[in-house]
């Protein structure tokens with residue numbers, strides 16, 4: 001039985017708590033903490049019995065070590081301090097990505113973890129999806145031969161970009177982390193994982209091109225609810241939260257599931273999510289490309305855009321190539337193909353669909369990582385002391401450093 005405490009019970013922390021609630025025979029939630037009491041209480045409701053609920057990180061840490069593992073799912077800017085404090089108390093940590101805001105901080109976490117013999121796993125949930133697991137297994141089969149180069153892409157999707165990276169938590173990079181870390185560290189992690197290597201040289205370009213004042217329709221007010229005359233034609237109109245985009249509110253509005261239309265209107269009129277997407281204070285990029293070379297010679301390219309949906313991966317080996325993706329991120333949409341260079345034949349590579357094994361969220365990765373916690377952190381867990389996944393963060397942060405040198 002792995003005993004787990006949760007610090008930060010927002011959208012992510014509560015998702016993990018509810019999944020642990022489905023695995024009560026293996027995981028015991030010991031304590032929860034969030035500045036917003038109702039969130040901490042909701043996470044605690046998945047424990048087997050009444051547990052301590054904290055509304056202050058200091059009070060939580062003052063209890064000492066109350067579990068084997070601490071899940072840290074506070075916001076990006078809190079991770080470094082919370083992780084250091086947790087390691088002082090002797091916790092192993094499942095840390096939400098990104099690990100920290102700078103390369104130096106990430107490397108420091110790794111160093112402290114190694115010195116103290118603590119394990120930090122990052123929530124790189126995509127590694128735990130059936131799709132990317134199938135890619136890794138195919139690589140391990142040796143059928144691709146020697147991997148020479150790789151290409152990956154991520155389409156964030158325009159409304160998702162607007163919700164999270166224009167109006168939302170990750171819009172102002174100084175308060176959180178740059179887009180390439182906040183959103184694409186999954187991808188840089190996967191590229192390192194598939195190449196079995198770390199980045200050596202990297203260059204990157206990208207900017208915020210669309211979601212800014214210069215693209216505002218004429219006369220668009222600061223808020224969609226301020227009588228915007230473009231409401232009926234604007235795909236970013238915040239009133240969509242009343243209808244088909246309502247599910248997005250779950251991540252940012254407490255009680256949205258049971259809120260009345262009047263309460264949602266009030267949210268649109270007063271919260272950051274009601275602002276015109278062309279009149280926000282965002283600086284997160286809406287497109288970025290990377291090209292690089294890994295230490296073992298594998299070359300990699302990656303492209304992120306707000307204006308597509310889904311991830312793809314192409315791996316080119318001496319014996320064959322593997323291509324596939326999560327095109328529309330819906331159940332049943334995983335596709336993966338192998339081309340054998342010697343025969344020219346193409347075959348479908350089977351991927352178990354996440355919904356078939358009860359996996360949900362992030363292509364099955366959210367449940368996948370929780371399902372793997374005891375294999376990672378248990379008595380004979382596979383993680384060793386240090387920050388697992390540091391290589392992907394180094395890749396992303398070095399790419400960002402290069403991008404900034406061009407703008």
Ligand SMILES: NC(=O)c1ccc[n+]([C@@H]2O[C@H](COP(=O)([O-])OP(=O)(O)OC[C@H]3O[C@@H](n4cnc5c(N)ncnc54)[C@H](O)[C@@H]3O)[C@@H](O)[C@H]2O)c1
Nearest residue numbers: 008009010011012013034035036057073074075076096123
């Ligand atoms: N692994 C993934 O795929 C993935 C996906 C989305 C978000 N994330 C990351 O997960 C983290 C959380 O994201 P979220 O969407 O749940 O955000 P959120 O804002 O919903 O949750 C963060 C929670 O932390 C709480 N908090 C903040 N400071 C605190 C403190 N000092 N003490 C206690 N609680 C505190 C907030 O009240 C909030 O409830 C972020 O770092 C984000 O980048 C990861």
